[in-house]
Amino acid sequence: DSGVTQTPKHLITATGQRVTLRCSPRSGDLSVYWYQQSLDQGLQFLIQYYNGEERAKGNILERFSAQQFPDLHSELNLSSLELGDSALYFCASSVDEGAPGTGELFFGEGSRLTVL
Amino acid sequence: AQTVTQSQPEMSVQEAETVTLSCTYDTSENNYYLFWYKQPPSRQMILVIRQEAYKQQNATENRFSVNFQKAAKSFSLKISDSQLGDTAMYFCAFMNFPLDGGATNKLIFGTGTLLAVQP
Secondary structure, three states: OOOOEEEOOEEEEOOOOOEEEEEEOOOOOOEEEEEEEEOOOEEEEEEEEEOOEEEEEOOOOOOEEEEEOOOOOEEEEEOOOOHHHOEEEEEEEEOOOOOOOOOOOEEOOOEEEEEO | OOEEEOOOOEEEEEOOOOEEEOOEEEOOOOOEEEEEEEEOOOOOOEEEEEEEOOOOOOOEEOOEEEEEEOOOOEEEEEEOOOOHHHOEEEEEEEEEOOOOOOOOOOOEEOOOEEEEEEO
C-alpha cells in the first residue's frame, strides 16, 4: 500500500459527460501528480500541484482541469468526454516538488475510466 | 525534449533464471534520475530501483540491479533468480533534475516491457 488513495477505482460514463477523479496523497506529501495511461499513448504526465499551486503542466487537454485543495487532496476534472479519454488515470504524490536525494513518487492504484 | 525507449515489448524467462530488460534514453541534460517501475496485474505502479546520474556505481536492490551507461544513455534492468511474482509490466522512466532550479519530479516513461516468468 503506497498510502495514495484514489477514488473511484472504476467509472463508466457516456461521451459528452463530465467526471471528477479524486486523489488523497500520502500523509505529509505536498506534491500531487496526475498521469494518464492509455493503450495508444502510454503513460503521460498531465499536471503537477505543489502545496495548492500548479507546478508543472504536461499533455493535459483543455477539457481537463485539476486543482489541489488546502487539505492537499486533489481532483482531476474531465469534461466533454470522448471515447479516446478512456484510460487509467494515476495520481502520485511526493514530499517535495523537486529536490536532491528524493525524486521518488508514490502511485495510487489508479482510476479506470471507460467512456462509451 | 527527453525521450525514453524500451525496445522489448515482451519478454519471457524461466523461474530462477536471470533476465535483462533494456532501456535507452535521450537527453541533453547532465543531471537526472532514472527509474524502473513495475506494474503488476493489480496495476499499481511500484518503484523497483532508482539511479542518480551523477553516481557511477550501479544501483542494486536485492535481486534487482541496473547497468547504467551514461555515455551510451543506456539503463538496463537485470532481474536475478526470477520469481513468479516478478511477472509484470516494467517501465523505465526519466526525471530531469536541473541544478539551477526548476525541478518538478516529472517522470517521462518508456512504453514498457511485459515480462512473463514461467514456472
